Amino acid sequence: MRILIVDDDKLVCTSLKTILKQNEDITVAGIGYSGKEAIDLYNRLKPDILLMDIRMDNMTGLEAAEIILSKDKNAKILFLTTFSDYEYIITALKIGSKGYIIKQNFESIAPALRAVYMGQSVFGDDIVSKIPSLIKNHNKVDLSAYDLTEKEWKVITLVAEGLNNKEIAGRLYLSEGTVRNTITTILEKLDLRDRTQLAVFYYKNK
Amino acid sequence: MRILIVDDDKLVCTSLKTILKQNEDITVAGIGYSGKEAIDLYNRLKPDILLMDIRMDNMTGLEAAEIILSKDKNAKILFLTTFSDYEYIITALKIGSKGYIIKQNFESIAPALRAVYMGQSVFGDDIVSKIPSLIKNHNKVDLSAYDLTEKEWKVITLVAEGLNNKEIAGRLYLSEGTVRNTITTILEKLDLRDRTQLAVFYYKNK
DNA sequence: TATTATCAATTACATTTGTCATGGTAAGTC
DNA sequence: GACTTACCATGACAAATGTAATTGATAATA
CATH class of the missing domain: 1.10.10.10 (Winged helix-like DNA-binding domain superfamily/Winged helix DNA-binding domain)
Structure with a gap:
């Protein structure tokens, strides 16, 4: 599968690239360093999955993702984050991203990509544990x-x-x-x- | 990794077993056909992941999971379901399961297991798409x-x-x-x- | 036609609610 | 002591709310 990596930290980008290259089923189709580049590269390269930092300088990953998803409803976007960011979880879910994982866990990124590739959504554990408290009572009456x-x-x-x-x-x-x-x-x-x-x-x- | 399969439908169990056996990194440690067996086998076999039907005859997968998790907080439990079951999503999240996937998608189960093994949570797409509507408004005033x-x-x-x-x-x-x-x-x-x-x-x- | 049924409006009444001025008490501070 | 300050209570009042019975208009039905 072809992956597009976007992160405003170049070190992270190259680290990710070298890690992912070790998997023969994964190809790094391109690398970008901003939200704008994410949109541009996504349209040109049409990767299977966009692996993107959620928090970047100019345009946040969320904004870029929203634009990409508005044009390609089936885009598979997986967010990277340095810490479990409570604030963004809901928005990430709402716009229809495929998940949200901690980038520190290098060895878990490839499996996550494969699960996303197969049509699933993946979330870091500490993130999932926060969702229940965000959920409404849904003991709805008919x-x-x-x-x-x-x-x-x-x-x-x-x-x-x-x-x-x-x-x-x-x-x-x-x-x-x-x-x-x-x-x-x-x-x-x-x-x-x-x-x-x-x-x-x-x-x-x- | 060692997997314990639990489903009250024996056909599903054997199908899953043959599918998973094709992956050399996956071993089926045991098979059970009820919630009670799930608890029993889990304690004896201590598998890396428990792959369990959420809806079973006597004891539901949820109840069994709750009991298992109460003893082993780090138990990795992945639920299988035949359809995206709105009702159970929240409970599944609350008790701390590692995910919730549609069992029809045979080929996506192995990648999901690997992601869970690496410490992530995995959800079928149609399930994730339902979560946002369950989430509260959080445009809170200070x-x-x-x-x-x-x-x-x-x-x-x-x-x-x-x-x-x-x-x-x-x-x-x-x-x-x-x-x-x-x-x-x-x-x-x-x-x-x-x-x-x-x-x-x-x-x-x- | 006569009869129902439905809907809006009116009236009257009891209750609840929100507001305000005031008083008492206890715990601190000078 | 005298003086705040905070907190709870009371009484009185106007306004809003909830209930019930009734009426008029209209449309639908037999």
């Missing part, structure tokens, strides 16, 4: 079971935005009284007590 | 900027649980009046209007 009307849904979302009855009435061209009645029936249907519980319900289940 | 007191924080969380003033008072051994006053100062500090907006604020920033 909302369709409550058969709420269109209008009732609109009211719920506005309540969940923190609007009061008068504001909701203005927004939906209803009288304030109607909004109040609507909320009463919503509370009835959902077995809740007041609008605050309704907002809580909204955020816990949506 | 809450320390508002210097809220300990008591105010407690009140906020209870408001965000949907309790009314009387209930909060009971919970914190305060009078209802004090709770009302406290909320007033919270709203002042956070520049909000009412308890519903406070709950909304809580869920949007926490």
